[in-house]
Amino acid sequence: MNILIKSATIIDPQSEYHNKTQDVLIENGVITKIESNLKNPGNYQEISLDNLHISQGWFDSSVCFGEPGFEERDTITNGLKTAAASGFTAVAMNANTNPVIDCNSDVTFAKTKAKNHATKLLPVGALTVKSEGVDLAELYDMNTAGAVAFYDYKKSISNPNLMKIALQYAANFNGLVCSFPQENKVVGHGVMNEHITSTKLGLKGIPALAEELQVARDLFLLEYTGGKLHIPTISTKKSVALIREAKAKSLDVTCSVAIHNLYFTDNALTEFDTNFKVLPPLRTPDDVEALIEGLKDGTIDMVTSDHNPLDVEHKKIEFDHAAYGTIGLESAFGALQTLFDTEHVIKFLTQGKERFGIIPHSIAVGNTVNISLFNPNTEYIFSKNHIVSKSGNAIFYNETLKGQVYGVIANNQVSLN
Numbered sequence: 001m002n003i004l005i006k007s008a009t010i011i012d013p014q015s016e017y018h019n020k021t022q023d024v025l026i027e028n029g030v031i032t033k034i035e036s037n038l039k040n041p042g043n044y045q046e047i048s049l050d051n052l053h054i055s056q057g058w059f060d061s062s063v064c065f066g067e068p069g070f071e072e073r074d075t076i077t078n079g080l081k082t083a084a085a086s087g088f089t090a091v092a093m094n095a096n097t098n099p100v101i102d103c104n105s106d107v108t109f110a111k112t113k114a115k116n117h118a119t120k121l122l123p124v125g126a127l128t129v130k131s132e133g134v135d136l137a138e139l140y141d142m143n144t145a146g147a148v149a150f151y152d153y154k155k156s157i158s159n160p161n162l163m164k165i166a167l168q169y170a171a172n173f174n175g176l177v178c179s180f181p182q183e184n185k186v187v188g189h190g191v192m193n194e195h196i197t198s199t200k201l202g203l204k205g206i207p208a209l210a211e212e213l214q215v216a217r218d219l220f221l222l223e224y225t226g227g228k229l230h231i232p233t234i235s236t237k238k239s240v241a242l243i244r245e246a247k248a249k250s251l252d253v254t255c256s257v258a259i260h261n262l263y264f265t266d267n268a269l270t271e272f273d274t275n276f277k278v279l280p281p282l283r284t285p286d287d288v289e290a291l292i293e294g295l296k297d298g299t300i301d302m303v304t305s306d307h308n309p310l311d312v313e314h315k316k317i318e319f320d321h322a323a324y325g326t327i328g329l330e331s332a333f334g335a336l337q338t339l340f341d342t343e344h345v346i347k348f349l350t351q352g353k354e355r356f357g358i359i360p361h362s363i364a365v366g367n368t369v370n371i372s373l374f375n376p377n378t379e380y381i382f383s384k385n386h387i388v389s390k391s392g393n394a395i396f397y398n399e400t401l402k403g404q405v406y407g408v409i410a411n412n413q414v415s416l417n
Helices: 076-085 104-113 139-145 160-171 196-201 208-225 237-248 259-263 266-271 285-296 329-337 342-350
Strands: 003-011 021-027 030-035 045-047 053-056 058-063 088-093 120-125 176-178 228-231 253-258 302-304 371-381 400-410 413-416
Touching: 003 342, 053 342, 058 076, 058 253, 058 302, 058 329, 058 342, 076 088, 076 104, 076 329, 076 400, 076 413, 088 329, 088 371, 088 400, 104 120, 104 139, 120 139, 139 160, 160 176, 160 208, 160 228, 196 266, 208 228, 208 237, 237 253, 237 285, 253 259, 253 285, 259 285, 259 302, 259 329, 302 342, 329 342, 329 371, 329 400, 342 371
Parallel strands: 003 045, 003 053, 058 088, 088 120, 176 228, 228 253, 253 302
Antiparallel strands: 003 021, 021 030, 053 371, 371 400, 400 413
């Protein structure tokens, strides 16, 4: 793989070329020269794009692709194509497949299907057998096969003793345990945030308390057991405060926030559009403000698209019965760009790699190339034309987003839109 990138503005605080516009020469997948004006040394592929910016490759800690079992939602091959088109060089794929990824061979299957793609797939194994929350899955065996974490996607572990044992057992091999922050008995039949809007719409509410009780419980368990805990997709002001307090105690905890929970509030549900039915639910302006502040001050460690393709039969039905979830890879960069400046956006999209076992590569001579390519300045209205996923359940339809992704160069592959 030999490439000459022309006139690219480098956004990488770890690089000596940060905020400089340079040519970048890549030979056999390694950056060999970075200078202001390089000549093509041979018949190398040349990349010259409008207002081209490059950064370290982006990472998403929570995506779903469906395969195996739900290929009508999406496949691993098309999911990785979607991720590359959206600027991501690595994604952690959840275990909510059929069968659930809960053993060594399931992890191996996912890794085999993901070979030879520009975007690297990191399998997340289920925490419990079949994600049923009863018995621990084969965590160590999945770890040896390449699972980077253990998570029953969107399913909370109701038994605190099971979570205690999971943290203690995984600590033996430095495994990362993920716990969805929701106390199901408090949720009941709720379908959206419990607040003024849910009362107006006549929909049963999911109180912020349901999340916060579970976060508090898991942090107490972590303090007791030790180990490594990741709390995916927090959504409330109190959750941010609880995790901030836990980090002050030096507990080994990280957390993420879904991009749509930074962008929308529960007022978005007034039309009963099921694309806005997500879990955790969209919350209040106060919660959104706290999440943004938590991201800025480092309490929240990473953002995720929480990409979850769903077929039309699960979405085009009554709000109460519709499934939770939205696709988000294609809109992630554009949505974040409307909330933060480009340098912060890149920071948020590249954070969290080490937590999931990825060694970051700065843009420097001698390093393996792993970059995302983009133009931060264009504006557009998100529509079906921007969707690469097989499913169309997009929460960002008709939103004005900012920034165009050109693609990625990573894993010895070039993938440009």
